[in-house]
Amino acid sequence: MLLNVSYSNKDITKKIDEAVGKPMPIKERFAMGGIGSPKLHITEASIDIYNLLVLDSSTNTCNIEIRPNGIIVRFRSRLETYGLVIPYYKLNVYKGDIGIYSMYMDHYFIKVRSDTKAIQRFFQKLLDHRADNLPTNLEDL
Template identity: 35%
Template sequence: MEAQGVNRIKTIIMMLFNTTDTNKDYLKESKDTVGKAFSFLEKIKMGGVGSGKLVIEEFSAKLQPEDLLASAINYATIVLRPRGIIVHFSNGSNRYSWIIPYYRLVIYNTRTFTIHANGHFIKCKRNKNYHDNKKFLDKMIDLKNDSLNLEYYDG
């Protein structure tokens, strides 16, 4: 019994959940950590809160599914929440959700588009999918800055 508790703590610290089936821990943790999903009206006002598909190039070791299909193209989508984001990705028939509060979110936009949090990352290709999502990604960065009240950087 204690080993299950340890695994759950590790999962919550990393905030990665298998959401192939309904996962009550994920539902509670996502609401507590990044807030409830935006209402229908808020989604319309914001012009949408979900990204299109981003092609995953690489996972950090702890995010990589154990049953990773090497031949499959893996995609990620990002959903905005009031206090953070949720990155969803699939591997075969399994779906995973990574909860990231804005205060832990770090983005690198170099040769790849990389999402970092708590020492883990997902690198996405900067291909047509990335460029199709550029407006959404800018909105995500603006929401992060607004939520963290980073106006002191504006000069």
């Protein structure tokens, strides 16, 4: 689900918390070694996201926040901040041959460059956390 998260809105916060869980407690953040990604450079995106990114001439970057049941991919367009909320059971991550990570959910996708070891370590942490927290039964969804 693609949402404008620029402003504090209880309805949007509730939707995000229902989809991917509340933000992790500080103790768990330290145990994981952080829950946020380094700056990721977007190389390609689905049409909905691309239409937002082309509205300004700045570099297309994003970051990822790990939540208990999913991730939030945040990016900026003009003066607005948008978040792509992806529950783990809908998240597909692929690593390309030329150092590109692709994240897919339904008809949305974002491809980012993985040109540093920090980005590769973050994606490994994300995939490990996803494996530990992926629902095993349909009733868990």
